[in-house]
């Protein structure tokens with residue numbers, strides 16, 4: 001199926017975090033492609049990827065990076081598609097560096113910044129599906145079903161001592 005989401009990251013070392021975005025997209029039936037693209041290490045690839053993304057049929061880009069995390073902002077500078085940025089937890093500064101690099105965009109180029117790490121990657125997948133769900137009924141229904149099941153699971157087992 002034609003990918004609707006581009007899931008990119010600065011390094012293969014980001015995959016253990018970013019795979020949680022992939023898991024959510026798969027759960028919600030959203031086709032995606034995934035690739036290592038780095039603003040620093042592969043700048044020409046980054047420009048080509050971002051400039052051709054919309055014409056290739058992508059609707060949303062999720063970009064994860066750690067440390068000096070310029071990838072999401074640089075992708076956003078080259079495409080009008082919505083870009084969701086995931087700060088990957090860094091070893092030295094625990095991801096605060098990644099978060100601040102992604103979130104402090106200058107006005108006029110937008111990146112939707114998620115939380116640091118696994119929760120941020122999971123929610124990037126979810127938010128991408130919600131964006132696609134505004135014009136795709138089957139994805140919107142999958143999101144609604146996911147949320148209903150999540151709520152039921154908690155209500156059915158409210159005792160915190162039970163697993």
Ligand SMILES: Nc1c(C(=O)O)ncn1[C@@H]1O[C@H](COP(=O)(O)O)[C@@H](O)[C@H]1O
Pocket residue numbers: 009010011012013014037038039040041064065066067068069070071072088
């Ligand atoms: N922040 C960026 C960018 C970028 O923003 O273009 N490219 C790679 N990186 C990050 O460098 C970290 C360490 O990468 P390595 O593990 O490959 O040394 C990764 O978290 C990656 O996202």
